[in-house]
Amino acid sequence: MTAPIVIVGAGQAAASFISRHVALGGEQPVLLIGEESHPPYQRPPLSKKYLLGELERDRLFIRPLDWYAEQGIETRFDTRVDAIDPGARKIITANGDEIEYDTLILCTGSSARGLPDAIGGNLPGVYRLRSIADIDTMSPEFEAGRRLLIVGGGYIGLEAAAVARQLGLEVTLLEMADRIMQRVAAAETSDYFRRLHSAHGVKILEASKMTRLLEAGGRVCGAELESGETIDADIVLIGIGGSPNTELAEAAGLDCDNGILVDETCRTSDAHIYAAGDCSNFLRNGQRIRLESVQNAADQGDLIARVIAGEDVTYTALPWFWSDQYDCKLQIVGLNLGHDSTVIRPGPNDDVMSVWYYAGDRLLAIDAMNDPKAYAFGRKIIEDNKNPPKEVVADPETDLKAIAKS
Numbered sequence: 337m338t339a340p341i342v343i344v345g346a347g348q349a350a351a352s353f354i355s356r357h358v359a360l361g362g363e364q365p366v367l368l369i370g371e372e373s374h375p376p377y378q379r380p381p382l383s384k385k386y387l388l389g390e391l392e393r394d395r396l397f398i399r400p401l402d403w404y405a406e407q408g409i410e411t412r413f414d415t416r417v418d419a420i421d422p423g424a425r426k427i428i429t430a431n432g433d434e435i436e437y438d439t440l441i442l443c444t445g446s447s448a449r450g451l452p453d454a455i456g457g458n459l460p461g462v463y464r465l466r467s468i469a470d471i472d473t474m475s476p477e478f479e480a481g482r483r484l485l486i487v488g489g490g491y492i493g494l495e496a497a498a499v500a501r502q503l504g505l506e507v508t509l510l511e512m513a514d515r516i517m518q519r520v521a522a523a524e525t526s527d528y529f530r531r532l533h534s535a536h537g538v539k540i541l542e543a544s545k546m547t548r549l550l551e552a553g554g555r556v557c558g559a560e561l562e563s564g565e566t567i568d569a570d571i572v573l574i575g576i577g578g579s580p581n582t583e584l585a586e587a588a589g590l591d592c593d594n595g596i597l598v599d600e601t602c603r604t605s606d607a608h609i610y611a612a613g614d615c616s617n618f619l620r621n622g623q624r625i626r627l628e629s630v631q632n633a634a635d636q637g638d639l640i641a642r643v644i645a646g647e648d649v650t651y652t653a654l655p656w657f658w659s660d661q662y663d664c665k666l667q668i669v670g671l672n673l674g675h676d677s678t679v680i681r682p683g684p685n686d687d688v689m690s691v692w693y694y695a696g697d698r699l700l701a702i703d704a705m706n707d708p709k710a711y712a713f714g715r716k717i718i719e720d721n722k723n724p725p726k727e728v729v730a731d732p733e734t735d736l737k738a739i740a741k742s
C-alpha cells in the first residue's frame with residue numbers, strides 16, 4: 337500500500353492543500369495531523385469579531401469536521417509531531433507513533449513571540465493571541481472598565497485595541513519603535529491609525545521601551561518603562577510579532593533561515609518534503625521572503641496540491657492582506673519592501689485614503705483605508721505592471737478604473 341501524503345499542522349495552508357487535492361480528484365491518501373483540538377480554522381477573526389463576541393466558534397472552521405471524513409481525509413488532532421526521519425520517510429508523534437509518508441507537507445505556521453519569564457512574561461494576566469484557546473482563556477478578562485496594556489503596535493495589537501475599546505476597556509498601547517506599524521507600513525499609514533485609535537480613546541505611547549512587567553498579589557499589575565515611568569494595568573497583551581515554527585524542519589536537517597527554505601514550487605531542500613504558509617521562506621523576484629498572511633498560506637497550500645498532481649506551476653501570487661479596526665477596513669496589495677517614496681491619494685473625507693508605494697517609478701504596493709476602489713483598481717494596475725506617474729495617482733480626480741482598464 338502506498339504511504340500517504342502526511343500534513344503536519346492543521347491550519348490555513350493545510351486546509352487549502354486538502355481542498356485542492358480533493359477538487360483535483362487526488363487519489364493518494366492524506367493524513368492531516370494537528371496539535372490543536374480543532375480542524376483547520378481561520379485566525380483573522382480571533383483578534384476581530386471572535387474576540388468581540390460577535391462570531392460563533394463554529395463559524396471559524398474552514399470546513400466542518402465531518403467534511404474531512406466524507407472526503408476520505410484521515411485526521412488526527414491533539415497530536416503533536418515531535419520528529420521527522422527523512423531517511424526512513426517517517427514522522428514520529430509525541431505519543432511515539434511512527435508514521436510513514438510518501439510526501440510530507442509542513443504547515444506548522446508561526447508562534448506569537450512572548451516576553452522572557454525574567455521580566456514577567458509568564459505572570460498570570462499576561463496573554464498572547466494566536467489560537468482559539470488563547471482567546472477563550474483571555475476574553476473573560478475583557479470586562480468594561482478594566483485597564484488593558486498592549487505591548488506592540490502591529491496589526492494584532494491594534495486590532496485587539498480596537499476590540500477592547502468597543503468592549504469598554506481602558507487601553508494603553510506601547511510601541512518600542514518611533515511609530516506604530518513601523519515594520520509594515522509607511523509613516524502616513526501609521527499616522528492614519530494613530531489618529532483613528534486616539535479618536536477612540538486609546539493611549540498610544542511610541543518610542544517607549546518596556547523594561548519589565550510588574551507584579552502584585554501573584555499577577556501582573558503594570559509595566560515599567562525605560563524612562564522610569566510605570567503604567568498600571570489589569571491585563572497585558574503581548575503583540576510583538578511571530579516566529580516561524582521551524583524546530584521540526586531544523587532538527588531534520590532541512591535548510592532553514594527565518595523559515596523553512598523552499599523553491600518556487602514550495603519544495604524544501606528534501607525532495608519529498610514541502611512547506612507552506614507562515615513557516616515557509618520563499619523566493620520572490622530574486623528576494624527571499626516570509627509572509628504571515630491568509631493569502632500566502634492558502635495560495636501555497638493550493639500550489640503544492642497542483643505540483644503533486646503533476647501540474648507545471650510555480651508560486652507567483654501577488655500578496656494581499658487586510659486588517660479591520662473599528663469601522664476602518666485596511667486592504668493592502670503588493671509588498672512595499674524596497675520602496676523609496678510614497679504618494680498619498682486622498683479620499684472624499686479623512687476616513688478614506690490610500691498610500692501608494694514606489695521604487696523609482698515602479699509601483700510596488702498600496703495601503704487602502706476604507707477605499708475598496710483604490711484597492712481593487714490598484715491591484716489590477718500592479719498585476720498588469722502598469723506604473724502610473726505619482727502626480728496622476730495623487731490627483732483625486734484621476735479615474736483609477738480607466739487606468740486599470742487601459
Ligand SMILES: Cc1cc2nc3c(=O)[nH]c(=O)nc-3n(C[C@H](O)[C@H](O)[C@H](O)COP(=O)(O)OP(=O)(O)OC[C@H]3O[C@@H](n4cnc5c(N)ncnc54)[C@H](O)[C@@H]3O)c2cc1C
Nearest residue numbers: 345347348349371379380417444445613614628629630633
Ligand atoms: C490573531 C490573528 C489575526 C490575523 N489576522 C490576519 C488578517 O487579518 N489577514 C491575514 O491575511 N492574515 C491574518 N493573520 C495571519 C494568518 O492567520 C496566518 O498567516 C495563517 O493562519 C497562516 O496559516 P498556516 O497554515 O501557515 O499556519 P496556521 O494557520 O497557524 O496553522 C499552523 C498549525 O500547525 C500546528 N503545529 C505547529 N507545529 C506542529 C507540530 N509539530 N505538530 C502538529 N501540529 C503543529 C499549529 O498548532 C497550528 O494549528 C492573523 C493571525 C492571527 C494569529
